Amino acid sequence: MFLQLLINGLIAGAIYALVASGFSLIYSICKFVHFAHGAVIAVAAYILYALFSLLGMNFWLAVILTIILISIFGSIMNLIYKQLRKRKASNVILLIASFALLILIESLILLFFGADVKTIGFIKIAKGVEILGAIITPLQIFIVISSFILFALLFFLMKRTKIGKAMRAVSDNKDVAEIVGISSERIYMWAFIIGSAIAGVGGILVGLEQNLEPMMGTNLIIKGFTAAIIGGIGNIPGAILGAFLLGLSENFGIWFLPSGYKNAIAFVILFIFLLFRPQGILGIRKK
């Protein structure tokens, strides 16, 4: 039973981590809270639904196209923020703009696809495989593994590649980075493209595992945001750790408590962190 709860927690954690990592990447570089990231995930799931279920495209082709399209979608969003940045908009304005975008995009999904719940239906529903008495479906194994691979790639990108180093430079100090010749606008664009691509993978996996509804992004970004704060805002490995901590404690918590307390558990953890370790798991306290 312990193992089953561990697996349930890992699956939930992997989904939260896919949301939190992209969100945290954008925050660490652009230094503002991009709530519309939740809607990007929802859009990715709906794009896959449109390409695969409505147009009958080959599944893997649809997946690749979805990731490409969602990266373009993310960069369009950056262009909107860019207009605001040009006018020297404060972070509060950007925050409100991101909320507005979240609601706008969700309403557009509602307009085009309707309020009823959609299912992608690529995977046949069957009993999962048994591992030491715990049961997990192949898709869920795939979710956990692909999230780990994605995080390893992201880590590699940030530490080893030129663009990753430039991203860290901008994240560290935008003005100094500009002095040495790094265009911060270009790096912002990359942050949105990569962050949205991760969101795209998240959207595809969530869409396959759960159902699609227009407001799915809001619920996801609330959990992703909480995970990012717990992990240390702007710290990507921290956000991933925070996401798994959140998923595991929710699922172990409701073993003892009624399941209605799931969200309460998440927010109690958030408060504990905000009170006793506001910099998060891996964050460094600013002097």
Add this chain to the structure above:
Amino acid sequence: MVKTSKIIIGVIIAIIIIGGIWYALGGEPAEGTIKIGAALSLTGKLASFGQDAREGIEMALEEVNQEKDFKIKIIIEDTQGDATESVNVVKKLIEIDKVNIIIGPIRSGNVLATAPITEENKVILFAPIASSVDITYAGDYVFRNRETSGLHGKRMAEFLINKNINKVAMLTAQAANSKSYSEAFEKGFKENGGEVVSIIEYEPDSIDFKTDITKSLNKNPEAFYLSVTAGTDAGILVKQIRELGFEGLIGGSTAFESEEFLNGAGEASEGTFFTSPAFDIENTEIAGYREKYKRLYGKESSAFAANAYDAVKILANAIEHCENGEDTNCIKNYLYDLKDYPGIGGKTTFDENGDVIKPIQFKTVKNGEFVIYEE
């Protein structure tokens, strides 16, 4: 022309256009037209039930307006399946549209939220689909032509006992209607000597029930009873129960009967069964209704659409009886006196609480379709 005067002219034109539209749409209806409100969940989780009701209402309305020597106008508003929004909609219908009769809302929780307002204003509230036990005592002006869910829970308990099931795990949504199903089920199951090994109340908007199901499976149930709010949570629950390896019986509440359930649970929906109002589509007496409905909307009528159709017909008779429908006391008394009205959704007689008793049948999923359950 200077810029300011351009703006002023623009504003004046805009006001004239808006005013014109206002006048055209908001004009008083022709003499002899009676307004009825309908508060339905046309978007949100229960959108498909709201849509069924709307179709039943529109079909009946067209017939009533041809048959009777008065005209009825139905003002349809969307409650989004939300209690707060339902209250807003009902207030709007009473205060602005000045209706005396409201059909709906769809969800039990929404009916319970709006009933105090209609009671206070002596407005008839006629619910065609909501089935919570609590609605029985919601008020004197509250009627419904849907049997209470208490009957469904009780029948399901007897059914499982007859199948030699002694240990059941229950998953119940935190919603007024789901609780009536599960309370009646639990009572009936225990009275017949069965054991309820676990009862878990879940948040209906959640999408991950794996740990709830793990908890239930830990108690080794022989069957599950799911009292859900809509086909969406039913679909996810059944999918995850089967994925976690449970192979026994899964019984459910009436909300299973929806497109969302079949899509969400996929192959896992096969063999699940649930209680449903005994609306007999094969009945030759309603063949005319059935054909017309199919022609208009391209699908079979559900029991809920038939209830909504009956609601309009019964209310039209009540309005005719009470001359102009202004006197809701007269309409109320007419409804309480109604005996064995031959409705499409079953014979209708209201008891002293404004409830009906209608037969219940069992249905199951076979090859991706809902069929009547046979032993």
